Amino acid sequence: xASNQLRLRVRGMAARGMAFVIALxxxxxxxxxxxxxxxxQEVDLSGSWTSPPTNNVLEVYEGPFTDDWxxxxxxxxGRALAQSWSAGALAxxxxxxxxxxxxxxxxxxxxxxxxxxxxxxxxxxVAWNLQKAEDEGGMKIWMDGRKPPSKYLDYSRGAFTTxxxxxxxxxxxxxxxxxxxxxxxxxxYSDRSTLTSTFxxxxxxxxxxxxxxxxxxxxxPYVYSRxxxxxxxxxxxxxxxxxxxxxxxxxGVVPFYLPGKNPLLNQMMQLFHVxxxxxxxxxxxxxxxxxxxxxxxxxxxxPTFPKQCTQYCTNFRGQQAAGNIPQPSASPAAKxxxxxxxxxx
Amino acid sequence: xxxxxxxxxxxxxxxxxxGAPSAQAAAPVDLTGYWESLVTDEDWVYRMVTPRPGDxxxxxxxxxxxxxxxxxxxxxxxxxxxxxxxxxxxxxxxxPEHLHITxxxxxxxxxxxxxxxxxxxxxxxPSTAAAQxxxxxxxxxxxxxxxxxxxxxxxxxxxxxxxxxxxxxNLKAGYLRKNGVPYSEKTxxxxxxxxxxxxxxxxxxxxxxxxTDPVYLFSPFVTTDNFVKLPSAAGWKPSACSAMW
Numbered sequence: 001x002a003s004n005q006l007r008l009r010v011r012g013m014a015a016r017g018m019a020f021v022i023a024l025x026x027x028x029x030x031x032x033x034x035x036x037x038x039x040x041q042e043v044d045l046s047g048s049w050t051s052p053p054t055n056n057v058l059e060v061y062e063g064p065f066t067d068d069w070x071x072x073x074x075x076x077x078g079r080a081l082a083q084s085w086s087a088g089a090l091a092x093x094x095x096x097x098x099x100x101x102x103x104x105x106x107x108x109x110x111x112x113x114x115x116x117x118x119x120x121x122x123x124x125x126v127a128w129n130l131q132k133a134e135d136e137g138g139m140k141i142w143m144d145g146r147k148p149p150s151k152y153l154d155y156s157r158g159a160f161t162t163x164x165x166x167x168x169x170x171x172x173x174x175x176x177x178x179x180x181x182x183x184x185x186x187x188x189y190s191d192r193s194t195l196t197s198t199f200x201x202x203x204x205x206x207x208x209x210x211x212x213x214x215x216x217x218x219x220x221p222y223v224y225s226r227x228x229x230x231x232x233x234x235x236x237x238x239x240x241x242x243x244x245x246x247x248x249x250x251x252g253v254v255p256f257y258l259p260g261k262n263p264l265l266n267q268m269m270q271l272f273h274v275x276x277x278x279x280x281x282x283x284x285x286x287x288x289x290x291x292x293x294x295x296x297x298x299x300x301x302x303p304t305f306p307k308q309c310t311q312y313c314t315n316f317r318g319q320q321a322a323g324n325i326p327q328p329s330a331s332p333a334a335k336x337x338x339x340x341x342x343x344x345x
Numbered sequence: 346x347x348x349x350x351x352x353x354x355x356x357x358x359x360x361x362x363x364g365a366p367s368a369q370a371a372a373p374v375d376l377t378g379y380w381e382s383l384v385t386d387e388d389w390v391y392r393m394v395t396p397r398p399g400d401x402x403x404x405x406x407x408x409x410x411x412x413x414x415x416x417x418x419x420x421x422x423x424x425x426x427x428x429x430x431x432x433x434x435x436x437x438x439x440x441p442e443h444l445h446i447t448x449x450x451x452x453x454x455x456x457x458x459x460x461x462x463x464x465x466x467x468x469x470x471p472s473t474a475a476a477q478x479x480x481x482x483x484x485x486x487x488x489x490x491x492x493x494x495x496x497x498x499x500x501x502x503x504x505x506x507x508x509x510x511x512x513x514x515n516l517k518a519g520y521l522r523k524n525g526v527p528y529s530e531k532t533x534x535x536x537x538x539x540x541x542x543x544x545x546x547x548x549x550x551x552x553x554x555x556x557t558d559p560v561y562l563f564s565p566f567v568t569t570d571n572f573v574k575l576p577s578a579a580g581w582k583p584s585a586c587s588a589m590w
Contacts, residue, residue, distance in 0.1 A: 052567040056386040057403030070389040167493025167506035169541075196544045200551075202491065202508070202537055207553050207569065213544045221544045223385055225551045225569040272390050272397065286384050288441035288460070289580065291393055295590055298394050302589075308415070309399035 043168040043201045045128060048235035049228040050111045056226070060109050062312060064185045066264035069281030070274065072187050078217030079280055083262055085186025088255030097242035100136045101180025102159050102195060106210040106224050108132060111235035120144070128163065128170065133235070135242040139197075141172045148175055155191055170199040182212060182222060187281070190216035204230040219283050271311060273301040367451035368469035373492050373507025374540050376454070380444040380550055380572035381580060388568070392439055395590060396524040404526050410561035417525025419588035429586035432461035433482040433519035435534050435556045438570045443581050454488060454509075461586040467511050476515055480530055484516035491537075509538035521556065521566060523590075529560035548574030 053061055058068075069082055089095050105112065110133040117127040117140075130139040137157030148160050155176045163172040174195040182189045193214040200207040206228040213221045249255065257263075268279035275297055284290055365371075384392055388403070401414060422428055432440060442460035449455040454467040467488035468475070476485045488511045494502035513534040521528050535555045543549045549571060556566040 052565065054403050054405065054566050055568045056388050058388075058390070059386065068390075070393070071385040073385075165495070167495050167504075169493060169506060194544065198541050200508070200537075200539050200541070202510075205537075205553075207537065207539055207551060209539075209541055209549070209551055211544045211549075223383060223543060223549065223571050225553075225571055227553050227555075227567050227569055268390075272394070274390065274394060278393075285389070285393070288382050288384075288443065291441055291590075294394060299590060302395060305397050307398055309397045312402060313397070313400045314402060 042125075042165050043170075044116075045170065045199060045201065045206070046115045048111055048113050048231035048233070049206055050231040050235075051109070051226055051228045053109070056107070058312065059183065060107055064183050064187075065267040065271065066185050067262075067266065067268050067276075067279050068185065069183065069187050070268070070279055071286050072183060072281040073218045073220045073222055073283040073286065074187065074281040075217055075219045078188065078214075079282070080259070081188055081217065082186035083265060083280070084256050084259065085188075086255040086257055087185075088249060091247035091249040092254065093244050093246070093249075093251050096244045096247065097135070097157065098178075098180055099184065100134055100157055100242055101189075102136060102139055102157070102161075102174055102177060103180060103182050103189065103210065103212060104134065104136050105130055105132060105139055105197075106208060106226055107183075108134060108136075110134065111231055112228065113235040113237050131235075131237045133237055133239045135239060139172075139174070141170070141197075151176070159195075161195075161197075168201055172197040172199070188217055189214040189222075192216055206230075273298060273305065368454070368488070368490065369448050369451040371490060373490055373504045374509075376509060376538060376540065376550065377446045377448065379575040379578055379581065380446065381575050382441045382443075383549075383571040383573045384441055385571060388439075391522055393441055396522050396526075398524055400524060401522070401526045404521060404566055405563040406526060407561055407563055410527050413527040413561070414525045417520075422588040428588040429461055429463070429482050430519040430588070431521075431523045432458075432463050432586050433516055433528070434465060434484050434486070434513045435516065435528050435532055435554070435558075435566075436519065436521050437461070437463055437465070437483070438536070438552045438554060439522075439568065443575070444572060445578070445581065459581050459583045462583050465513075467509070478515070480515050480517045482517055482519060484513045484534075486511050486513040488512075508540075511536045511538070527561050528556065528558045531560050532556060532558040543573070550574070 058064065069079070074082060090099060113131050115129050116125045117129060118124060119126040126142065126144040128141040128143065130141070135157070137159070139161055140158060141161045141163040143163050146162065148162070153176065155178045157178055159174050159178070160176040161172050161174040163170055165171075174197065177189070177191055177193050177195060179188060179191045181187060189212055193212055196211040196213070198209040198211070200209070207225065208228060209223065209225045211221050211223050212218070265276065268274040269276065275294070278285055278290070278294055390396065391400070391403075398417065399414065401411070406414070422430055437458060440458070440460045442458045445457040447455050449466065452469045454469075456465040456467065457463070463483060465483045465486060467486045469488050471487045478485070488509060491508045491510055492504040493506040495505040513536070516528075516530055516532050518530045519528060520526055535557075537553045539551045539553070541549045541551060552570045552572065554568050554570070556562070
């Protein structure tokens with residue numbers, strides 16, 4: 001009886017051992033055939049990227065009109081802030097550098113430089129970096145899975161961004177954003193915002209999609225996309241840092257307009273015959289159905305337009321008429337108070 | 346991890362070969378369904394309302410194009426039955442509208458618009474005869490998939506994502522903008538259709554267009570247009586072409 005049990009036990013052990021050996025062989029073969037580490041097939045985004053001056057030309061190159069919030073999903077709070085905003089606010093010492101937020105990677109005209117940071121024991125890519133020719137604080141997209149810092153940390157213009165690959169598309173999530181303009185006419189996003197950036201490569205073309213979610217000043221995400229192509233010359237990122245300096249507004253003074261007292265809320269009507277209920281923005285202005293609402297009002301005024309457009313009518317400052325696609329100048333028009341950063345003292 | 350270019354293309358010829366999956370079966374992403382324009386940028390004034398006469402800001406227009414634009418007369422276009430001139434393939438994705446995307450057959454993707462009631466056919470199996478047919482507003486489009494893969498280090502990996510690339514030619518001359526900014530019949534359009542997900546979970550599609558016209562443009566007219574996915578046909582509102590609005 002005991003010897004039978006011993007035989008059965010030995011047989012069982014032999015069977016288990018055989019199964020283990022077979023599993024080991026198959027596993028080894030599988031490892032030989034295909035590594036088991038599943039990774040995205042990353043794309044090398046490094047280099048200089050430029051965007052053709054054909055998309056969203058008014059905002060990117062000329063600067064927005066003082067009352068143009070069309071297509072922005074502003075909440076009531078966002079609209080109240082925008083309509084009370086004065087460009088002089090950017091001369092306050094507290095707000096001198098406020099213009100340069102992460103959103104500007106999408107809407108400023110300058111070229112972008114992208115490069116990887118390597119590190120770790122295998123010298124792998126731990127982050128992707130974006131930099132423009134202005135002091136937005138850089139965008140560093142951490143790829144090493146690190147956790148975000150405390151929400152009580154003092155937020156910097158560089159914010160905090162992590163990323164991951166989906167196929168060859170890089171998706172980045174940004175938190176710890178400082179309050180900054182999403183449009184340079186008082187259309188702000190708050191420091192409770194989050195930003196999802198998607199980088200879609202197509203050879204030498206890069207599609208960037210920014211998706212800004214702000215529970216304070218927006219009622220739904222603000223989505224913005226833009227095409228970039230590889231630049232034939234290196235991007236210049238050699239601008240001086242934004243330095244707080246005296247710009248004519250003393251500390252503690254806050255330029256603003258009281259409700260109903262902003263004299264600059266009629267530019268869209270004067271130039272484009274766009275009524276205030278459209279130019280003040282809001283999610284409803286982003287959808288085709290809004291055209292139906294506008295149609296009667298707009299076409300009633302259309303015959304009063306001059307036969308030829310008289311202001312802000314040409315391609316980028318008319319320079320393309322010479323057959324060139326110029327790089328934007330370092331000082332875009334300041335219709336809404338856009339300013340150059342301070343020079344180094 | 347090594348860096349590698351990961352975008353592979355579902356070649357046009359591949360679609361017709363025996364044993365190869367159809368374009369529909371090989372699709373790395375599903376673009377079918379109803380979509381709605383999301384007009385969120387400052388080109389709003391060129392898209393949501395009829396632009397001012399003579400306004401061509403952002404368009405790399407040559408002087409001969411300026412002359413054509415100056416002659417814009419919507420009443421004349423309507424009388425001539427040419428009120429769809431601003432609904433051609435180089436402009437149609439800029440028009441605020443709804444799209445209905447379906448598979449006409451396993452090798453042809455159909456895009457219908459409610460604005461102007463236009464139909465675009467994206468052909469994964471090119472046809473020389475069709476490409477030489479009379480010119481139309483939507484021209485002749487050749488499509489191919491671009492695959493983005495994810496997987497093990499060796500081998501092509503599994504396609505986890507992708508995009509649609511469309512090239513269109515054989516177009517009737519028309520307008521890039523409602524106010525008569527022209528494009529010629531020598532124009533070609535290259536487009537990428539990239540699906541992404543909005544932060545609120547909604548589906549988005551980014552259409553990037555490169556309009557090339559050796560007659561009226563100095564350089565390609567490059568734009569992006571955003572569409573949000575709809576769960577149903579709600580909002581679909583067919584309307585005839587209009588030369589003025």
